[in-house]
Amino acid sequence: MHASPTSTQLQGRKTIGIVTFLVGCLLSSARLVHDAPNPRNPPGDIERRSDQRFAVLKTALPARGVVGYIGEPGIPALSDYYLAQYALAPVVIDHSTNHALVVGNFFPQSSPGALPPGLHLIRDFGGGVFLFSNNPFAEEDKR
Amino acid sequence: MSLTLSVVVCLACGFFLVRLGWSRLGQSFSEHWLVGSLTVGFGLGIFSVVFFLSVVLQETRVIAVDVAALALLMAGFFWRRVPQVPSAVGVRANDGIEPAWLRRLVIGAFVIALCAALYSGVMRTLAYPHGDGWDAFSIWNLHARFLFRGGSNWRDGFTTLLPWSHPDYPLLVPAAVAHFWTYLGYDSPLVPAAIGFLFTFSTAGVLFSSISILRGRTAALLGTTALLATPSFIELGTSQYADVPLSFFYLATIVLLCLHDDRAQDHVSPRAPGLLVLAGIATGFAAWTKNEGQLFLCAIVLARLCILARKRGRPHSRARTGAIFPLLIAIIPMLFLIAGFKHYIAPPGDLFSDLTTTLHKLLDPSRYWAITKWYFKGFFRFGRWWLIPGPVLLTGYYFAAGKEDDDATPQTGLRTSILALTITLAGYFIVYLITPYDIYWHLRFSLSRLFLQLWPSAIFVFFLLVKPTTVRDDLLRAPHPAKP
Numbered sequence: 001m002h003a004s005p006t007s008t009q010l011q012g013r014k015t016i017g018i019v020t021f022l023v024g025c026l027l028s029s030a031r032l033v034h035d036a037p038n039p040r041n042p043p044g045d046i047e048r049r050s051d052q053r054f055a056v057l058k059t060a061l062p063a064r065g066v067v068g069y070i071g072e073p074g075i076p077a078l079s080d081y082y083l084a085q086y087a088l089a090p091v092v093i094d095h096s097t098n099h100a101l102v103v104g105n106f107f108p109q110s111s112p113g114a115l116p117p118g119l120h121l122i123r124d125f126g127g128g129v130f131l132f133s134n135n136p137f138a139e140e141d142k143r
Numbered sequence: 144m145s146l147t148l149s150v151v152v153c154l155a156c157g158f159f160l161v162r163l164g165w166s167r168l169g170q171s172f173s174e175h176w177l178v179g180s181l182t183v184g185f186g187l188g189i190f191s192v193v194f195f196l197s198v199v200l201q202e203t204r205v206i207a208v209d210v211a212a213l214a215l216l217m218a219g220f221f222w223r224r225v226p227q228v229p230s231a232v233g234v235r236a237n238d239g240i241e242p243a244w245l246r247r248l249v250i251g252a253f254v255i256a257l258c259a260a261l262y263s264g265v266m267r268t269l270a271y272p273h274g275d276g277w278d279a280f281s282i283w284n285l286h287a288r289f290l291f292r293g294g295s296n297w298r299d300g301f302t303t304l305l306p307w308s309h310p311d312y313p314l315l316v317p318a319a320v321a322h323f324w325t326y327l328g329y330d331s332p333l334v335p336a337a338i339g340f341l342f343t344f345s346t347a348g349v350l351f352s353s354i355s356i357l358r359g360r361t362a363a364l365l366g367t368t369a370l371l372a373t374p375s376f377i378e379l380g381t382s383q384y385a386d387v388p389l390s391f392f393y394l395a396t397i398v399l400l401c402l403h404d405d406r407a408q409d410h411v412s413p414r415a416p417g418l419l420v421l422a423g424i425a426t427g428f429a430a431w432t433k434n435e436g437q438l439f440l441c442a443i444v445l446a447r448l449c450i451l452a453r454k455r456g457r458p459h460s461r462a463r464t465g466a467i468f469p470l471l472i473a474i475i476p477m478l479f480l481i482a483g484f485k486h487y488i489a490p491p492g493d494l495f496s497d498l499t500t501t502l503h504k505l506l507d508p509s510r511y512w513a514i515t516k517w518y519f520k521g522f523f524r525f526g527r528w529w530l531i532p533g534p535v536l537l538t539g540y541y542f543a544a545g546k547e548d549d550d551a552t553p554q555t556g557l558r559t560s561i562l563a564l565t566i567t568l569a570g571y572f573i574v575y576l577i578t579p580y581d582i583y584w585h586l587r588f589s590l591s592r593l594f595l596q597l598w599p600s601a602i603f604v605f606f607l608l609v610k611p612t613t614v615r616d617d618l619l620r621a622p623h624p625a626k627p
Binding site for chain 1: 241243248255256259260262267277280285288292294297300304305368369372377526527530535536537539541542
């Protein structure tokens, strides 16, 4: 059976359509392979900045409840706060110092600098991680 | 051992739920592949619901609840099992009659795209075990940790003190993750990573098998190649966000609706209301995955009602009822679950401000213009394609292949799907109009993901609209030699 010229033209058009479609798709597949990260060199180390960083502090916190948080100022430091909450769940970390216990999260080898009044260092865990008490709120809690 | 047990229980729950709705399974590879792909998502959906109900009811014997749920599903399956009857769906004959070199090219390209996607997915899963991007750890995995680590105080995580973690977001993914962690006894990052990976490739599996059933193997290979060659789909899927799981349930809903209506359209084959029930369950799972899923749920119901009301031929009211009632019945339990979560556990969401501000934003033409521009730009960029955007490739292919005849498509299902996707897209537009956030910030960080949620469904609908990629149609149109 022979196809009519019309069907041959249609077939040719379809063939070109399929080939173009596939070439376009494979170009993007190439990008996918090219952009795949190297697992030995992870660019964003969430584990190091969260679970590892706060492992010791976690043992010093109550098993549940709400504690405060103080860290570096600015929007970029928000990810540090989120990672602290991620590591310390199920304890709720409120980004405020109005709590009896306050987690300090600063750059490694840096000191907390000028602290809000009422905060007293309980323990320095190293690497910029601190635990403070906030006296007025601690007394309020006791009452 | 415990991980293996949890995987077996999860998949068994999914399998028996799918087979409960799809009791008449045929012999074709595509049907079995579709059931297998749906099993993954439905299993994770059940796992999520069971775990959430267990923590709400403070039932600590989660494994016992799993066994009870599995026994119930198995009993239902064996009770409904009807051997030796026609399949619930009509499978198209294999269409591999185009030139052999072209067939080999299509298969080769699919294999390359699949290998590239698998390679990228594995590398990303290994490189980012806690997910890639803020939403993974600050929303989804954080909620999973509260559910798992919180014990009887799991509600602490859903507090107004953590508004940035969006405590009003539904819990399909976090609760499924926490369920596996309960079996393991610790919160391994492997679990959310594996779930993200599975949802990504199950979506591709649903797409492949459903197009294969309705349009043949070649169209299925092309459609799945288009999805697997969408870099941002693979990247987002392995980032441990909930957008790809949502896209899975969108696609599952639409596929099941179309399969049901395809069968119902020929007026000869027995109806398969079970597929409609499964479509309803998939819609409910979508609503339990993300807030956008609740918009999609409304869109599906509204679209179905509109299409059935306008259907040509004015079918009997009983037939109309049969085409929507099982869907609604299946949605209701999930609606109760979501309503309970939103009312009793989650604090109010952050998208809706006071009425005056909302009205002011709705009447601001500059916001419409900004969103329209972003929609237009985003349409070509959301997949992070290289050189040729996916929608351009599909459009070009449409002009080359032509439109499918109306008689060959499941019209009710297809129209419902197109209308539902359009309503969902319009709903996203309205959300941007009234967003309390800076509109450009909101568009920049979410629009691509919203388009990706709809992308697998859009590819599926596209391949129903376009002519199958064979020479069969042309040959049929050519003069036939007289039969002896």
